[in-house]
Amino acid sequence: MTATAPTSRGIAARADDLVKTYGSGDTTVHALRGVSIGFEAGQVTAIMGPSGSGKSTLMHCLAGLDTATSGTVHIGDVALDGLGDNEMTRLRRDRIGFVFQAFNLVPTLTAAENITLPLDIAGRDVDRQWYDSVVQRLGLQDRLEHRPSELSGGQQQRVACARALVGRPDIIFGDEPTGNLDSRSSGEVLSILRAAVDEFGQTVVIVTHDPHAASYADRVVFLADGRFSAELAHPTADDVFEVMRTLDLPKNDAEGN
Ligand code: ADP
Numbered sequence: 145m146t147a148t149a150p151t152s153r154g155i156a157a158r159a160d161d162l163v164k165t166y167g168s169g170d171t172t173v174h175a176l177r178g179v180s181i182g183f184e185a186g187q188v189t190a191i192m193g194p195s196g197s198g199k200s201t202l203m204h205c206l207a208g209l210d211t212a213t214s215g216t217v218h219i220g221d222v223a224l225d226g227l228g229d230n231e232m233t234r235l236r237r238d239r240i241g242f243v244f245q246a247f248n249l250v251p252t253l254t255a256a257e258n259i260t261l262p263l264d265i266a267g268r269d270v271d272r273q274w275y276d277s278v279v280q281r282l283g284l285q286d287r288l289e290h291r292p293s294e295l296s297g298g299q300q301q302r303v304a305c306a307r308a309l310v311g312r313p314d315i316i317f318g319d320e321p322t323g324n325l326d327s328r329s330s331g332e333v334l335s336i337l338r339a340a341v342d343e344f345g346q347t348v349v350i351v352t353h354d355p356h357a358a359s360y361a362d363r364v365v366f367l368a369d370g371r372f373s374a375e376l377a378h379p380t381a382d383d384v385f386e387v388m389r390t391l392d393l394p395k396n397d398a399e400g401n
Pocket residue numbers: 166167173174175193194195196197198199200201202
């Protein structure tokens with residue numbers, strides 16, 4: 145089954161017949177068995193599915209952090225499999241933002257230095273007006289001189305969101321971005337990712353196992369056993385939970401046999 149959302153602003157990222165196989169012979173693991181999904185620009189999309197269904201593998205292939213065994217990934221119009229190492233590094237740096245479960249901030253740098261680090265490494269100028277809007281919107285103006293160890297988990301993840309936003313990437317990928325946060329901080333970070341789309345016109349794709357986090361998305365796509373299996377538009381947490389329950393059932397039960 146193929147899932148390609150109808151497009152208004154176009155497709156920001158796309159997987160076509162993506163296959164990822166680990167190992168060989170008896171130990172072969174089929175992480176992705178031919179996944180075709182388009183991720184629409186200007187939306188929050190959540191990728192869900194049971195543990196081991198291929199969510200992280202799909203996201204890592206989409207973000208150019210891993211290469212597929214076969215099939216293609218596009219970021220905008222660019223096919224990743226045609227890129228050399230340097231071009232891939234540049235594309236990741238210039239067009240993709242990341243927010244990880246473990247925050248991944250540099251402990252010796254202040255929040256302000258962490259936020260501009262990718263631009264500094266790339267030798268790109270920081271658009272100060274944009275930087276100020278992002279810092280203000282994320283409520284970080286009083287935290288900029290703090291180091292990560294002096295910030296709460298929620299504040300650290302807000303710094304990571306600011307770091308992802310400040311380069312104005314084409315797309316921001318979040319790998320369980322609220323996985324290490326309590327429910328209040330989770331809500332803050334999800335509201336920020338939502339605002340990145342609604343107020344800043346960004347595109348966000350997150351992997352999550354949390355139905356509440358997924359309810360912030362415009363669209364939720366479900367994987368099961370390395371395949372696309374279902375999708376929901378603007379679901380409530382209950383809608384998401386219901387689909388997850390079906391996917392987690394042994395196949396015979398799910399089919400009502
Ligand atoms: P999810 O994110 O949905 O939990 P993953 O994408 O992490 O699923 O994993 C999909 C399948 O691929 C799982 O069976 C997992 O054990 C396997 N897998 C993931 N990474 C590797 C790896 N580096 N080597 C071998 N198998 C892997």
